[in-house]
Amino acid sequence: MTQRDGGDVIQLLTMRLHALNDLALTLKHIHWNVVGPHFIAVHEMLDPQVDSVRKMTDTTAERISTLGGSPHGTPGALVEERHWHDYTIGRAESIEHLGALDLVYAGIIEDHRAAVRATDESDLVTQDMLIEQLRSLELFQWFVRAHLESAGGELSTTSASSERDAASRATKQARKQP
DSSP states (O other), rough: OOHHHHHHHHHHHHHHHHHHHHHHHHHHHHHHEEEEEEEHHHOOOOOHHHHHHHHHHHHHHHHHHHHHHOOOOOOHHHHHOSOOOOOOSSSSHHHHHHHHHHHHHHHHHHHHHHHHHHHHHHHTHHHHHEEEEHHHHHHHHHHTTTBBBTTTOOOOTTTSSSSHHHHHHHHHHHHOOO
């Protein structure tokens, strides 16, 4: 790998590190702020996801170091360098959080897939790491979506434009089901 390619991969991984750190914090935020009839199911589903995502951050940071970079894992660096806003839902019903979380996962997965494509020819080791992370991220999104899908396969968050919109759509779908 050229020094320039290494620098590009480090920059790409820095954004993945920020996204994963943000995801871990968001998952914990939801864990602490979920209420309602499905509280325990969602509350307990999230801890293993947090643990897995935290391992992903460690692996990503170590890859940055391996490539000669310096991982920036501070909250200030995350906030300064990210291109997304904080999670917008506070204390809320399980279904609201799950609707919003579906959009969070969709964004993380989309950006991870872009990173996989970007490393296609420059760094297969990094690409392999990202693909492995995608396996878990997509599995976690499936767990979330299982709560948001009707028996007919309709996903309540389809076409949602924001976390609040996704939360609202999920709530409306849940109220329609018997």
